[in-house]
Amino acid sequence: MQFSVSLIDILVISLAGAAVLAACITSWFLLTRYPTFRRANYFFVLLLAALVVFEIAEALIYGNVIHTSIRTAYLPIDYTWLYGPALYFSVRRMVHPEDPWKPKYWLHFILPVLQPIYLIVLTIGGASLKEWFWINVDQPWFSDVDNYYTAFAMLAYGTAAWRYMHNTQPKTKTLKLAERWLNEILLIFLGCGMLLLVMDMLVPDLVGIFTDYSLWNARWYKGTVTLIYSLAIAITCFRTLIFNQMADHYVAQNTRKEDYAIAPDQLGDYATQLTTYLEQEKPYLDSGLTLQSTADALDIPARHLSYVINEKFDQNFSELINTYRVQAACEILTAPGNNYKSVLDIGLEAGFSSKSTFNRVFKQVTGQTPSQYRSNA
Secondary structure: OOOOOOHHHHHHHHHHHHHHHHHHHHHHHHHHOOOOOHHHHHHHHHHHHHHHHHHHHHHHHHOOOOOOOHHHOOOOOOOHHHHHHHHHHHHHHHHOOOOOOOHHHHHHHHHHHHHHHHHHHHHHHHHHHHHHHHHHHHHHHHHHHHHHHHHHHHHHHHHHHHHHHHOOOOOOHHHHHHHHHHHHHHHHHHHHHHHHHHHHHHHHHHHOOOOOHHHHOOHHHHHHHHHHHHHHHHHHHHHHHHHHHHHHHHHHHHHOOOOOOOOHHHHHHHHHHHHHHHHHHOHHHOOOOOHHHHHHHHOOOHHHHHHHHHHHHOOOHHHHHHHHHHHHHHHHHHOOOOOOOOHHHHHHHOOOOOHHHHHHHHHHHHOOOHHHHHHHO
C-alpha cells in the first residue's frame, strides 16, 4: 500500500508528538516541583495521562496504524470516562487537601475502570467477537451512548468542580488563583467537547459520510480530531504550569521570613484578632480549615500566626482548632432536642473530618468519649 506524506500529515503528527511531550513534562513538574497543590496534582496527572493515551490513539489512527480494519479496532487505549472524575477530585484536593479519602469516592471510578476492561475483553476475544460487537452493539446504540456519556460526565463533573470551588469561603489567594485556572480549563474542555460532539454526531447525520467503516476513518476527520486534542492538551499544560508556579511563589513569599520576632503589643493584637475571628466567624466548623487559610483571612503571615498560637495559647494550630471544635461538639451534645443526632453527625457538624478523629480528640480534651459525655450531661 502506497502512502504519501503531505505537509498536513507532518503538521498533525508533529503537534500530536509535541502535545504528548508537553503532557509528560508537565506531569513530571507537577509531581516533583510544585508542592502547594501536590495532592491535587496526582489526580490532574491522571487526567493528563488519559488525555495522552487518547492523543496517541488518535495519532495512530491518523497514521493508519490502527483502526484500519476490525482487527485493529477496540484496542484498550480509550480512557475518556476518566476525564470527569479526575478533574473533579483534583479540584476537591485543591480546596481541602487534608480531607481523608472516603470509600464512597471509589464509586466515581467504577465506570472509568470498566471502560478499558470491556476493550481488553474484546481484544482477547479476537476479530470475530469484535465484529459481532460492532454489528450488534456498537453501531446500533453503544457508540452514541459512549459519546453522550463522555460529554455528559465532563459537563456534570466540571459543573460540580466549579460549584465546589465557587462555594468555598473564605477564599485564600491561592484558591482565587485556582478558581481562575479552573475556569480556563473548563472553557477549554467545553469548547473542545462541543466541537467533537458536532463532528461525531451532527456531521454524520448531515452528510452521511460515516455510513461505512472505511469512510468513518476519513483522514480529514482523524486529522481534525488529533489537532483539536493536541491544542487542548498543550494549552492545558501551559496554563497548569503557570498556575502552579504562581501558587508556589505566593506561598513562598508568605513563608520565607528570616525574622519571626513580633513586638509584644503586636503579639497581643494578633491573639485578639484570632480569638475574635474564631468566636464570631466560627471557621473551625469547616473541616478543611488550614493555618494558611486562617492567616489569609486575618491578613497575617502564616508563620507569624503560628508563632502567636504557640506563644499566647501554648498550643499548635491543630490543637487550638480542635479545642474549639470540642467546645462546639459539647454544646451540640447537651442541647435540648439533639438526642436524635448520632455521634458521627455531631462530629461532622463541629468540624471534624471523621468519627475516629472526633472520638480521639474529644477524649483527649475532656477525658470522656462523646457518648459518655452525653450520658453524664
